[in-house]
Amino acid sequence: ATSIVLASRPKGTPSQDNFRQETHALPAPGDGEILVRVIWLSLDPYMRGRMDDAKSYAAPVELDAVMEGGVVGEVLESRAEGLAVGDIVTGSLGWTTHAVARADAVRKIDDPVAPLSTYLGVLGMPGLTAWVGLNKVIEMQQGETVLISAATGAVGGLAGQLAKAKGLRAVGVAGGADKCAFATDTLGYDACLDHRATDAATLRDQIGKAAPDGIDGYFENVGGKTLEAVLPNMAMNGRIAVCGMIAWYNGKGIDEAMPLPAVWRTILTQRLRVQGFLAPDHFHRFPEFIGEVGPLVRDGRIAVREDVAEGLDSAPGKFLEMLEGGNFGKTLVWVGDD
Numbered sequence: 001a002t003s004i005v006l007a008s009r010p011k012g013t014p015s016q017d018n019f020r021q022e023t024h025a026l027p028a029p030g031d032g033e034i035l036v037r038v039i040w041l042s043l044d045p046y047m048r049g050r051m052d053d054a055k056s057y058a059a060p061v062e063l064d065a066v067m068e069g070g071v072v073g074e075v076l077e078s079r080a081e082g083l084a085v086g087d088i089v090t091g092s093l094g095w096t097t098h099a100v101a102r103a104d105a106v107r108k109i110d111d112p113v114a115p116l117s118t119y120l121g122v123l124g125m126p127g128l129t130a131w132v133g134l135n136k137v138i139e140m141q142q143g144e145t146v147l148i149s150a151a152t153g154a155v156g157g158l159a160g161q162l163a164k165a166k167g168l169r170a171v172g173v174a175g176g177a178d179k180c181a182f183a184t185d186t187l188g189y190d191a192c193l194d195h196r197a198t199d200a201a202t203l204r205d206q207i208g209k210a211a212p213d214g215i216d217g218y219f220e221n222v223g224g225k226t227l228e229a230v231l232p233n234m235a236m237n238g239r240i241a242v243c244g245m246i247a248w249y250n251g252k253g254i255d256e257a258m259p260l261p262a263v264w265r266t267i268l269t270q271r272l273r274v275q276g277f278l279a280p281d282h283f284h285r286f287p288e289f290i291g292e293v294g295p296l297v298r299d300g301r302i303a304v305r306e307d308v309a310e311g312l313d314s315a316p317g318k319f320l321e322m323l324e325g326g327n328f329g330k331t332l333v334w335v336g337d338d
């Protein structure tokens, strides 16, 4: 088996040197365990946080330990009840070609409604995040306006489409003309603004034009300049679902960030509700989520865009690229035969 381990902790922006590839003998499953052959590995922004040893909502990856990551794979050996050779499972088994896992650490994918890769994207953790953010945090209502940053990404790409399906006005913010064209032409956003082409003040004015009645719900994925441009455009009684702040993950731009008193004043005067949320707290909602979004994906009513790198050894490079916005769609690594 081959795995990628955390070789050292990054200071600021990570590099290839922070990762190391290792090969080792195929592990054998014990009682209640399975051996899984990884087919797809998901690359997600949260992994940047796991590379640091700062206090966070989840424990860091230990030095020399396998990088954390969600996978879809096939059971090669089973010593667990309820799981048989050939079953397809998903779970957080790491950046690896094979892994031994306890049966309760994986979810079995019975009768997939769409290609297996979608269970790491639109039907997986990022999809659940989009659905929870809109329905349980923003509590979107028909006729409202939502703004979604990282609008074409794994989370944002579904969030925009779900908002449109519910009859909202959806404004996206994305990096580059190609992503913005995809947002409006394929994902159905009413408008999309390119944050890479402008400064915060211009972006703020563009958002004002795209959302003339203000933003009722902000699906916050990025922080940074975009947040600064969105805040003054929030409508009275608006809700902000704080999902992520990727612009700050590598420590860039923190010194120039908007002053806290200005942020606080906007929350007060506009009577905003700002709520952070984390997908793992909502994993019990997977059946409800799959029940609702699964048929939309199966019937081709949700556009799915994936950005796939081939082979486990491409994972570090692809991950670094994603952190800078180099991905276009859900970032995945194809590890083995489908």
Ligand code: NDP
Residues within 6 Å of the ligand: 044, 045, 046, 125, 126, 129, 150, 151, 152, 153, 154, 155, 156, 173, 174, 175, 176, 179, 195, 221, 222, 224, 226, 242, 243, 244, 245, 246, 247, 248, 277, 278, 279, 280, 322, 323, 324, 325, 326, 327, 328, 329, 330, 331
């Ligand atoms: P994406 O597929 O959206 O990929 C990341 C995107 O972030 C890039 O493509 C880029 O999009 C954008 N980005 C990168 N740097 C910047 C920057 N400096 N300013 C603005 N945008 C930037 O990733 P995901 O959909 O997987 O994740 C989106 C966000 O949601 C992340 O912040 C992530 O941490 C968070 N998240 C939170 C979860 C939770 O439980 N709360 C669960 C899952 C994700 P572009 O080129 O369009 O700018």
